[in-house]
Amino acid sequence: MADVIKKATREAYGASLAELGAVNEKVIVLDADLAEATKTGMFKKAFPERFFDTGIAESNMMGIAGGLATTGYTVFASSFAMFAAGRAFEQVRNTIGYPGLNVKIGATHAGISVGEDGASHQCCEDIALMRTIPGMTIVNPADDVEARAAVFAAAENYGPFYLRFGRLATPRIYDENYKFELGKGVQLKEGTDVTIIATGLMVNEALIAAENLEKEGISAAVVNIHTIKPIDKDIIIKAAKETGCIVTSEEHSVIGGLGSAVSEVVTETCPVPVVKHGVYDEFGQSGPAVELLKVYGLDAEHIAEKAKEAIALKK
Numbered sequence: 001m002a003d004v005i006k007k008a009t010r011e012a013y014g015a016s017l018a019e020l021g022a023v024n025e026k027v028i029v030l031d032a033d034l035a036e037a038t039k040t041g042m043f044k045k046a047f048p049e050r051f052f053d054t055g056i057a058e059s060n061m062m063g064i065a066g067g068l069a070t071t072g073y074t075v076f077a078s079s080f081a082m083f084a085a086g087r088a089f090e091q092v093r094n095t096i097g098y099p100g101l102n103v104k105i106g107a108t109h110a111g112i113s114v115g116e117d118g119a120s121h122q123c124c125e126d127i128a129l130m131r132t133i134p135g136m137t138i139v140n141p142a143d144d145v146e147a148r149a150a151v152f153a154a155a156e157n158y159g160p161f162y163l164r165f166g167r168l169a170t171p172r173i174y175d176e177n178y179k180f181e182l183g184k185g186v187q188l189k190e191g192t193d194v195t196i197i198a199t200g201l202m203v204n205e206a207l208i209a210a211e212n213l214e215k216e217g218i219s220a221a222v223v224n225i226h227t228i229k230p231i232d233k234d235i236i237i238k239a240a241k242e243t244g245c246i247v248t249s250e251e252h253s254v255i256g257g258l259g260s261a262v263s264e265v266v267t268e269t270c271p272v273p274v275v276k277h278g279v280y281d282e283f284g285q286s287g288p289a290v291e292l293l294k295v296y297g298l299d300a301e302h303i304a305e306k307a308k309e310a311i312a313l314k315k
Contacts, residue, residue, distance in 0.1 A: 005144075005172040009165040009200075010108040012144035014039025016151035017076060017106075018046045024155060025050075026072065030065055032058045032079040037167075038108045040078045058083040062091035062103075069101040074155050077103055081110035081164060085126035096160050097133040104154045104161040110140075111251035112279060112296050113168040113201065115289035122284035128256025130162040131229055137182070138229040140164040140250075140258075142203035143173045146226055149180030157182065166251075168289045170201045173224075183227045185235035191221030194307045195239035198249040199225050199258045202277075206249055208300035213307055220307055228258055233265050240270040245310040247275045249303050251293075254278040273313035277306045 021027050021043055033056045035041035044051040054061040058079050065077040078084070084107040085092070096103045107126060114122045130136050137159065141147040147165060154161040173188075188203070189210050198206035203224045210220040221243055223235055239246055246266065248259035259276030266274050279296055293299055 006169040007144040007172065008167060008169045009141050009144055009147040010039050010167060012147035013106055013108065013151060013163070013165045014042040016148040017043040020151060020155055021047045021050065024074065026074050027155065028052070028068055028073045028075050030054055030061050030075065030077045032056055032061050032083065034079055037080070038078045038106065040106070058088040059091045062088045063095050065103045066095040066099070066101050069103050075103045076106050078106035078108065080121060080123070081107035081126045082121050082123035085129050085162070086123060089129055093133050097136055100135050100159055102158050104163060106163050106165065108165040109167045110164045111166060111200070112284045112292050112298060113166055113251060113289040115167065115292060116286050118286035119283040124251070124253045124279045124284065125256070126164065127228055127252050127258070128260070131256060131261065133160070136160050136162055136229060137227070138162045138164070139182070139227050140200045141226055142200060142224050143170060145172060145174040145176070145178050146180060149178070150226065153180060153182045164200065166201055168201065171204045173204060173207070183230050183232060185232035186224040186226070187221070187235065188224055189220070189222040191219040191243060193219045193243060194245050194247060194311050195221040195223060195243045196247045196249060196303060196307060197223045197225055197236065197239065197258070197262055199228060200251050202249040202251055202298065202303070205298070205300045206303055209303035209307065212300060213304050218307065218311070225258060228261055231261050231265065233269070236262055236265045237270050240266050240272045244314045245273040247277055247303065247306045247310050249277040251298055252278050254280055273310050275306045275310040275313070277303055
């Protein structure tokens with residue numbers, strides 16, 4: 001059996017920017033004194049004349065990004081999710097979102113898996129914040145292959161994007177033949193009893209959970225929702241009709257994220273039980289990333305438990 005390839009999506013982000021810069025001279029990258037951590041340093045090394053470090057001033061960086069975008073550039077503005085979505089929210093909303101500028105926010109170190117940096121840096125609210133901004137496209141890739149595809153898709157499509165990347169190395173799910181479609185979910189496994197809809201690093205855990213449920217005689221479908229806004233309503237409705245209940249799984253608060261987006265679709269179109277799995281209205285803490293994911297129940301075992309809860313709620 002081949003070894004499982006593991007790579008952090010932030011690594012793929014940096015490499016993809018450098019690759020993109022070689023074929024698109026209109027790409028400019030900004031960072032807020034975190035180029036080594038966000039991996040935008042790869043672009044800086046290749047194209048120093050198109051890279052700008054704005055210092056620890058994320059709000060100002062978003063204003064600069066917006067200004068550059070008005071002159072015809074495709075701008076990637078990068079920082080940790082906590083600062084890109086949290087500290088700079090007003091500037092993202094008013095300077096980028098409101099005029100609909102061509103700025104791509106590369107937000108790394110999202111979720112609990114930031115690890116030792118602790119609660120102040122573990123952003124589990126960013127998707128909720130970005131979902132409220134009209135016209136903002138949100139992509140949360142499941143692995144490095146999808147992360148690369150997301151970067152190129154963002155560059156090819158005009159308008160504001162929020163790209164969410166992780167610090168922790170995660171298993172590769174897709175191969176080089178994977179066809180990424182912006183706004184389209186991916187059916188990874190068919191099932192009849194319950195559908196697990198996951199995003200980001202929870203997609204791999206959802207696949208493991210489905211395998212374990214099969215051993216108990218439970219047939220679980222698995223869907224990867226990489227584009228949380230605009231969300232693929234068709235694949236959600238299909239899941240609701242075919243399995244009669246849904247579990248959502250995300251490394252994000254259960255308030256305002258993937259679970260909320262899926263619930264909105266289901267309640268309006270095809271009401272079935274939806275059980276949310278994620279971070280339950282609490283802050284993170286400092287510790288090794290893998291251990292923290294288990295502490296907060298962000299693993300296959302807890303997804304399987306939620307799947308059984310969802311099945312029990314079916315009429």
